[in-house]
Amino acid sequence: MAVTVVSGACARPQPDRTDPASGAEATTIAPAPAPSAAGQACAQFVTAALSVDAGADSGPGDARVRAANQFGVTGLAEQLGGEGRDNTWNLLATHRAHVQVTTEPVGDDPPPVRDDQTGAGVKITRVAIAGEWRQELDPLVAYCSLRRTGSEWKVSGLTLSDAAEHGAGG
Numbered sequence: 823m824a825v826t827v828v829s830g831a832c833a834r835p836q837p838d839r840t841d842p843a844s845g846a847e848a849t850t851i852a853p854a855p856a857p858s859a860a861g862q863a864c865a866q867f868v869t870a871a872l873s874v875d876a877g878a879d880s881g882p883g884d885a886r887v888r889a890a891n892q893f894g895v896t897g898l899a900e901q902l903g904g905e906g907r908d909n910t911w912n913l914l915a916t917h918r919a920h921v922q923v924t925t926e927p928v929g930d931d932p933p934p935v936r937d938d939q940t941g942a943g944v945k946i947t948r949v950a951i952a953g954e955w956r957q958e959l960d961p962l963v964a965y966c967s968l969r970r971t972g973s974e975w976k977v978s979g980l981t982l983s984d985a986a987e988h989g990a991g992g
Contacts, residue, residue, distance in 0.1 A: 860940050860966075863976065864942035864977065865944050867893035867966060868944055869889075869925055870892060870893060871888075871890070872962075873885055873922070873923050874908070874920065876915045876918050876919050877919075877920065882908035883902065886903070890977070895976045895978045898978065910950065910959050914950055919951055919952035921948050921949070922949045922950075923948050924946070924947045925944040926944065927943070939970070940968050941966065942966050944966075946964055948962070963985050965981045
C-alpha cells in the first residue's frame, strides 16, 4: 500500500535580534504552521465521506459520492460510487444512526508537491449517534491523493486503513 501523509513542518529557533540590555542574541521560535491547504482538503473530504446518515442514505456509498462531488476531482464520484462497503452499515441502519467524524493530521512529514499533485493523511475518530444511543466505531487512517485545480486542492484518490488502536465498533 502506498502511504501518503501530511503534517506541519518543524520550525527551528532562529536568532533574529539582539537583546539591548545584555547585548546577547535572543531567539524566537516561530509558531507551529497552520495545517496545509492539501491537508485541510483531505480532512474535509474524509469528514464528508464518512459522515454517513443511515436515516437518509441508502448505503455508505452515498456519503462518499457527496464528498467526491464537493471535494473531489471530476470522475471521483463515479469511481467511489461502487465503493459502498462498510462493515458498520448494518449497525447504523438498525439504529438509523448518523456518524460524527473528527480528524487530525497524521504525524509524519507530507510528501513534496510534484507538479500539481501531492498527498495528505488524517487519523479518523468516528461515533455513531441515534438519539441517546452512541457507539464508538473503529478508528481509521485515510490517505488522500490530491491534485491542484486552479487555486485549490481536490481529492483524486482515497485509501482507508485500520488505525493501530481499535474501538468498540462493529
